Amino acid sequence: MSRSFTPARYPLLQKPLYVYTLPSDLLDILSVRSVQAAVTPEPESKTNKHSDAKPTFTSFDGASGSLGCQTCLNVTFPTLDEQRAHFKSDWHRYNAKLVLLGKGGTVTEEEFEEINDDSDASDSNPEAAGSSTEDRVTRLLRRQKLTSAGAQDGEDKDSDQEAEEAEYRRRAELRTAILWFQAKDAGNQDTGTKLVPDDTQLGIYRALIPRMISFSQPAAFLPALRAMQLPPAPARSAEFDPMEERKVTLLMVAGGHFAGMVVSLRPLNVTQSKGMKPERQEVKGAGEVRVLKHKTFHRYTTRKKQGGSQSLNDNAKSKANSAGAMLRRYGEQSLKEEIQQLMIEWEDEIHSSEKIFLRASTASKRSFWGYPGAVLEKGDERISVFPFPTRRPTLSELLRCWHELTRVKVTHLSEEAIQALDEAYIASLQPKTRPVPTAPTPAIKPIKESAPKLSAEEEAHRERRRRLIDMVRKGRIEPLLPFWQKYGASLGGVDAKAESWVDDGRGQTLLMIASQAGQEDVVKWLLEEQRADPTIVFASETSRDIPDAGEEVDGQPGKNRGRTAYDLATTKDVRNIFRRLAHDHPDWYNWIAAGHVPSGLSEEKEQEQDKKRAERRKGLKEKAKEREAKKAAELPQTPEPEMPLETIPPPTSKVLKGPQKLGGGKPGSDTGLAGLTPEMRARIERERRARAAEARLAGLGK
Incomplete structure (x- = not known):
């Protein structure tokens, strides 16, 4: 776990530590804290x-x-x-x-x-x-x-x-990008002060260590860190030899943007001491970083929001001939030439650099080596990649990367926390044993019962049954009569219910199908000539246990339990056929209790009902006429003076724009009566009301 401390007690940690200027006292108390060094000797x-x-x-x-x-x-x-x-x-x-x-x-x-x-x-x-x-x-x-x-x-x-x-x-x-060192300070015996707190760890990026150091021997890291330290700063009066200055080069290219910088490891003196002036810094925002060379430029090489250079797109697809593609190709060539020219200008600084950090894609690296007169070589051991993610190549991004590379990482972890981190990291590198895949048990597919093969007679029977139901449902009485005379007996009679394999109408008799379809002629033919039974109850798939209509359930008659042909009727005319036969032939069936017919309908009763219906319609007409006459009487009765034709005002000469409709405007508006006298308006209004009353009376007479 991390431990807290007071920074005021440790002046060394009050500001960031620079990798190349670590105090000698701090280097003396460092030891390698790496996973490899944790191996105990045999x-x-x-x-x-x-x-x-x-x-x-x-x-x-x-x-x-x-x-x-x-x-x-x-x-x-x-x-x-x-x-x-x-x-x-x-x-x-x-x-x-x-x-x-x-x-x-x-x-x-x-x-x-x-x-x-x-x-x-x-x-x-x-x-x-x-x-x-x-x-x-x-x-x-x-x-x-x-x-x-x-x-x-x-x-x-x-x-x-x-x-x-x-x-x-x-x-x-x-695999770790950072090398960690453990700082254990026993403290000054006289004053009891320490440089750093107990259990302090310092980390530097592995990329700063020269490649010739064998990473299989952790003991070589600490001597390499000591060798990286800068000598003591010379006196201000002494002249500093620029040839002895240690340098690092940083180069980035991506998306048509290039940024390069040569940095001196000797930090810039920005503090103003007594009698001394601070050194001038030409790069804004660099702080203590001594920037010797820097350059940024940009060329149009990548289409906006598309990603990838034009050359990669040409290699993957056919070569585009658009104006934008030509501009991007020209930008790539110009960018490559400018980078090569800059490398020649910086040749002395690059050759004297200890490390060269490069960010470039595989295609962009051809701008740095692989051509005659190249300053860099592909196998140069000084070249390293940035060990952390970077953003768009700019001068500020190069300065940020330099601070990230050269500032020492400081942590304060206990031994238990360090051990737990090491074990977790090592366990993540070990190959994970995958479970042996077991052969999946094949799912037992339900055996589908294949439909039995029908004989020719059965096929013919089913076809006749479908044709019969179709003719009944559509009311085709003329072809139905000879068809029934020929095949009626073989199809089970008039009261036979449709089989389960029938698509529409299964479980129903012919009378039920005709009654539900509203076919009056077929219903009358089935009831009168074929004596179809109207008391048979239709039991659907959801009501299989419905008792017959005449059966008693719990002491009550079962006439309402189930649906008969009368219940399935969809029109009043079909229901009247059942009622007439119930009156004319009450001895045929139990029409009321079993057939659910409400009552018989005689010819006299039907005529009486028609007479009552006609009288009711006539009364409605008379009431409508009285109502219209009453409305007309309420209007003021004024004499209608005869107006000679000469008194009719001539139409105005104003030309109306737009399409004009008969009636002078929208229905209900008085725009058509504009310009008329009150007497003429009253006359036209009475005519409108009279026509409306006649239309209503004509509707009642139908």
């Missing part, structure tokens, strides 16, 4: 005979530029090819595995040859030789483990597990 009983040899580390000289190997006792190489060949040799691989396994020191090349000769002599025995395909270095390490540990299988498994964990720790150390 006891002496498990080390080989060369475990007494301790690795030595030399401080890094930034100006030397020599090629070497920190693992194999600091050997050096004159060329890069020899160094690469050394890294592939068995001697280097043997020493690297010793370091990873925590065996202590490494061996020289002569000692490795002696060990190798002894191993070859013992491997002449087929039983001790092992597999012929086994790696030479692995076989040598296995043999040393067997001789030192008594050839116990349990120890082999422990060693393999330790080697695997060490490999994870090495991977964790190589």
Whole structure:
């Protein structure tokens, strides 16, 4: 967990720490706090005979530029090819595995040859030789483990597990972008003051460490950090040699924007002391950063909100010939030429820079190397990428990145918190065991019952049933009569219900289908000539348990339980057919109780109903006439003077614009009576009311 402290007690932490100007007192109390350094060495009983040899580390000289190997006792190489060949040799691989396994020191090349000769002599025995395909270095390490540990299988498994964990720790150390150092200050015995609080960690970016430092040996980090420190600032009266100034170059290019800057590691003196003037800073907002060179420019290379350069679009698709595409191609070429020209102008500063931080895409890197006369080379060990996300290339962004790179990260974590972070990070690097996929149990598909194949007779029967129902529903009485005479008996009779395979009308008789469709002629034919039963109850799929109409349920007659053909009738004329037959032939069926017919309808009663209906209509007409006459009587009766034609005012000569309708305007408005006398208006109004009354009376007479 993080611990709180009072910054006033520690003046060293009151302002940001600069990587290249760390106090010597602070460097003396630092130790590497890395995942790789946390590997505990094995006891002496498990080390080989060369475990007494301790690795030595030399401080890094930034100006030397020599090629070497920190693992194999600091050997050096004159060329890069020899160094690469050394890294592939068995001697280097043997020493690297010793370091990873925590065996202590490494061996020289002569000692490795002696060990190798002894191993070859013992491997002449087929039983001790092992597999012929086994790696030479692995076989040598296995043999040393067997001789030192008594050839116990349990120890082999422990060693393999330790080697695997060490490999994870090495991977964790190589993947982290920040190197952490632990600062433990015992304090001044006289004053009892400390430079930093207890459990203080300092972090710097790994990209600042020279690449020739072997990252497999964490002990080399602290000497490299000491070697990076600037010498004490010279006196103001002394002249400073610009050739000895240490520099770093920062370059960015993206989206047609370029920003470059050469920075001196010697900070600028911006504080004004007594009798001294502060150094002048030409770059606004740079603060203490001594900017030696800077340049920014922009060319149109990317279409707005589309992303990607024009060259990438041309390679992915066909070459566009639009004006915008041509401008973007010209902008790319101009940007490339300007960058190359700037690199030539900055050639001296770039060659003398310790580090070169570059942000560029794969296509944009061709502006920096890969052409004749290029200042930079692709394999230059000084080139590094920015170890954090960056924004659009501008001078302010370069200054922000420089502050982020060179300011020391300070944390205050307890040992338990650090251990938990290390274990969680190492666990994240270990391969996750995926569960063995089990074969999914195939879902049991329900067996669909295939429809039985029908015979020719059954097919013909179903076709006739569908044709019969269709003719009944549509009221086609003429083709129905001969069809029924021919196939009626084979179709089950007039009271047979439609089968379950019928699409529409299943469970209904022909009388129900005709009554529901409102076909009067078919209903009358079925009831009178075919004597269809009107008391059969229709039981739908949702009411299968409805009893018959004549059956009693709980002591009550069941006439209302279920729907008969009369209940399914949709028109009054169809229902009257049932009522007439109920009156004329009451002995045929139980029309009222079982057939749900309310009452019989005789011819006299039907004529009486028609007479009452006609009288009612006649009374309504008379009432309407009286009402209209009463309204007309209420109007003022004024004589209508005869107006000669000469007195009619001539129409005005004003031309009306727009389409004109008969009636003089909207219905109900008096715009058509404009210009008339009151007597003429009253006459026209009476005529309107009379026509409206006649129209209403004509409607009642229909």
